Amino acid sequence: MKIRKIQKNGYDNGASLAKAWRADGLVLYPGSGRAELGYLLSNEESSQKLGYAAATEGVNVNLLQRWEKYAIEQGNEKMLERIRAWDEKKLLQTVEKVQQKALAQKFDRRRYPEIQGLAAYRSAEAKGIADVLGVDYRRVLLCNGYGGYIHRIVREGGESELSEKSGCTTIAFKSSPKGPIIGRNLDAEIAALAGLQGHGEPVMFQYPEEMGYSYENTTYVNSEGLALQGSSIAYPQEPESPLSLVGMDIQDLIVRFCKNVTETLDLIERYNPFFGPTNLLVVDARGDAAAIEKTKNTFAVRRTDTNWIFTTDGVAVEAKTRKLQGDDTPAYQFSLQRHQLIEKLLKKEAKAPSIEAMQRIITDHALPSPVCKHLDKMPSFYPLASLYSFILVPQEKVYYFKVIRPGPTYPCQQEPVKYSYAFDGKGAEKGDPHVR
Numbered sequence: 001m002k003i004r005k006i007q008k009n010g011y012d013n014g015a016s017l018a019k020a021w022r023a024d025g026l027v028l029y030p031g032s033g034r035a036e037l038g039y040l041l042s043n044e045e046s047s048q049k050l051g052y053a054a055a056t057e058g059v060n061v062n063l064l065q066r067w068e069k070y071a072i073e074q075g076n077e078k079m080l081e082r083i084r085a086w087d088e089k090k091l092l093q094t095v096e097k098v099q100q101k102a103l104a105q106k107f108d109r110r111r112y113p114e115i116q117g118l119a120a121y122r123s124a125e126a127k128g129i130a131d132v133l134g135v136d137y138r139r140v141l142l143c144n145g146y147g148g149y150i151h152r153i154v155r156e157g158g159e160s161e162l163s164e165k166s167g168c169t170t171i172a173f174k175s176s177p178k179g180p181i182i183g184r185n186l187d188a189e190i191a192a193l194a195g196l197q198g199h200g201e202p203v204m205f206q207y208p209e210e211m212g213y214s215y216e217n218t219t220y221v222n223s224e225g226l227a228l229q230g231s232s233i234a235y236p237q238e239p240e241s242p243l244s245l246v247g248m249d250i251q252d253l254i255v256r257f258c259k260n261v262t263e264t265l266d267l268i269e270r271y272n273p274f275f276g277p278t279n280l281l282v283v284d285a286r287g288d289a290a291a292i293e294k295t296k297n298t299f300a301v302r303r304t305d306t307n308w309i310f311t312t313d314g315v316a317v318e319a320k321t322r323k324l325q326g327d328d329t330p331a332y333q334f335s336l337q338r339h340q341l342i343e344k345l346l347k348k349e350a351k352a353p354s355i356e357a358m359q360r361i362i363t364d365h366a367l368p369s370p371v372c373k374h375l376d377k378m379p380s381f382y383p384l385a386s387l388y389s390f391i392l393v394p395q396e397k398v399y400y401f402k403v404i405r406p407g408p409t410y411p412c413q414q415e416p417v418k419y420s421y422a423f424d425g426k427g428a429e430k431g432d433p434h435v436r
């Protein structure tokens, strides 16, 4: 188990994070499948071995060049023209401007106590990281929430192309002989494979008491036993939210400041104008659970009277959100079929909820829209695959983790590694590599 002790001073925290990443062989890189505090990271050694660009470019990668390449692949002439009107200098100046705007934002103290001083803290944190890595701090910002935001500015509005590709499935048994059990598949582009090698070991973010609860970064479970996961979704037809908080991570706020589902729903209600779209699934230590379908401007909450609840990418099922998503795209129909498949599997498996039952569901391959996604079985409009999966048992403080290997060897083709974690700072052990 890796422990990241969060510092009260933002700059110190950035410096300590960057040193820890270096010691762990992780490089900051905008665009991979793992993140810490919103900073995207890649595994340096396996990236080099697999000839993946991340190892050589890292934080200094030329984003404009990459966005240009993407526009060419998409055959989008207009987008290409817009991107070509930019240069590196203008890009970094824009990051600076957005940063100044974020720093100037004021939030009502009573309604938003959790984010007072957050922008200043995170700005100082980015500078601490930049100084240790010896890079421009604006490039550090491009590796967290700013990347997607700036991409939108460069393209002059519209959805971020990357966020249009929705992925991930999260399923929960609210109760079982072992308490709540949460299963999760992460779906991403296969290029993230290199960055994910060696991923899975618990990373504990230990917060000073006044800064919130501590949490484990791979599974997003906090010291109160609240577990948060979800899936992604886009609402291309919905107008942009008038407000957005760059660099604020709602998932981070939830696990730091909420101990149960009731508190989570209160936080989501208050922060509704600032985040989304996303599907969230939250389960607390008592087995209370809710799925939140968050659009750009509003959200719907699903509670179930069954022993299970879930969310899968690209589909909203509540009336309010369903209406906003529309149902005429092949991507939606594809996701809906998976939603129906999971429901059918759960009706059967939830009669005897167990780790094995969860394992069967998250490795189901029924076509046309399987829960475990292999790239060669996906339709052309869906370029994502299941790169890692885990089953979390908060009551026992353990999870079972499997990550894609070169080949590719998918998570479903492997034995899981059992990890245990603790919140007392004493560390954790790697257990037997089989589900039991």
Ligand SMILES: [Zn+2]
Pocket (backbone or CB within 6 Å): 363, 365, 372, 373, 374, 410, 411, 412, 413
């Ligand atoms: Zn599979």
